[in-house]
Amino acid sequence: MTFSVAVSGASGYAGGEVLRLLASHPEVSIGAITAHSNAGSRLGALQPHLHSLAERELTETTVENLAGHDxxxxxxxxxxxxxxxxxxxxxxxxxDAGADHRLEDPLVWEKFYGTVHAGTWPYGLPELPGHRERLREAKRIAVPGCYPTSSLLALTPGFSAGLLETQDVVIVAASGTSGAGKSVKVNLLGSEVMGGMSPYGVGGGHRHTPEIEQGLSAAAGENVQVSFTPTLAPMSRGILATATARVKPGTDAAALRRAWAEAYADEAFVHLLPEGQWPHTKSVQGSNHVAMQLAFDEHAGRVIVSCAIDNLTKGTAGGAVQSMNIALGLEETAGLTHQGVAP
Structure with a gap:
């Protein structure tokens, strides 16, 4: 059976990445491709890398154009x-690759987004405990944010295993500029970005903070407090998240590694690297794969986990397609077999 698929926001980075993955998916046919201000344009003029879809015309993002697809x-x-x-x-x-249906607490949504909460959908990060089961036969799925994807994958095994303290969790993550979308902004100009790095959303104000806390709290079974600082890196795509947390007394390096190894032993896309090898964003570029490593800082009593993903693939479109595959009963890796790109 072939499933018909429509993609809105197809002129943007996330929509374009969804189309790139779907174009090689063996069990879907691409129907409506929609946009807002770019409606009426030829897709190839805006997404020239999508050669097989280049002659398709973008239509308006309306319910009428999107309805009628699987x-x-x-x-x-x-x-x-x-x-x-x-x-x-x-x-x-x-x-939904946007944030509208990710958060569970309406008050937290209103605080960070300033609008009325639209409700909560099953969360499209199947590697988290219990989430794959919720995605099976779901009809509404909320794709995680890119920073939460890397942060939750980095720390969830430790909280699920009861090895980490719930206070004093610190995450610093560097992202490529594509995470900010295609809108023209001075701070994203090449001359502003290349050759340097800068923080933003400092002081707990970034919208992904409550999403990260929500996921880690679910894993821990109690509230987890997170200090999250994002930084802008001079690259077009990728995230390198460095997450640290205090370990509970009596926890040693072997117990930590065992928890992460067991959590991801059967996962097709998450790779705990051999000891001594650290992740590099380039190794996962263009793929749905995740590379991570951990170390125990015995002096500070903290675990340090470094996690690399492609923010547009595993962090957005890849996670969306992976979740679609689960919901439709398809092979979970369908359309997602791309390896990383190097150099």
Missing amino acids: VVFLALPHGASAEIAAKLPEETLVI
């Missing part, structure tokens, strides 16, 4: 997905 991907700005999703048929599998 699957709809919403790669829209935060706050734009909920209204459209609410009007799509219940039998349609809707996958």
Whole structure:
């Protein structure tokens, strides 16, 4: 059986990445490809790397154009997905790559996003405990943010195993500029970015902070407090997250490594590297793979986990397609067999 798929926001980075993956997916056919301000344009003029779809015309992002498909991907700005999703048929599998349906607490949503909470959908990060089961036969899926994807994968095994303290969790992550989308911004100009790095969203104000806390708290079974600082790196795509947490008394390096190794032993996309080898964003570029390593800082009593993902693939589109595969009962790795690109 072939499933018909529509993709909104197709002129942006996330929508374009969804299309790149779907173009080589063996069990889907690409239907409507939509955009807002770029409606009427030829896709190849905006996404020239998508050669097989280059002659397709972008249509308006409307319920009418998206309805009638088996699957709809919403790669829209935060706050734009909920209204459209609410009007799509219940039998349609809707996958939201925006933030509208990720958070569980309406008050936290309103604090960080300033609008009315649209509700919570099953979370599209199947490697987290219990999440794969929730995705099976789901009809609504919320794709995690890119920073939460790397941060949650980095620390969840330790909290699930009861090895980490829930306070004083610190995460610093460097992201490529594509994470900010295609909008023209002075701080994202090549001359501003190349050759340097800079922090942003400092002091607990980044919108991904509550999403990270939500996921880690679920793993720990109690509230986890996180200090999260994102930084902008001089690269187009990729995230390198360095996450640290205090270990509980009596926990040693062997116990820590065993927890991570067991958590990801059967995962197709998450790779705990051999001891002494540290992740590099380039090794996962363009792929749905995750590379990570951990160390025990005995002096500080902390575990340090370094996790590399491609923010557009595993951090957005790859996670979305992986979740779609699970929900439709397909092979989980379908359309996601790309290896990393080097050099």
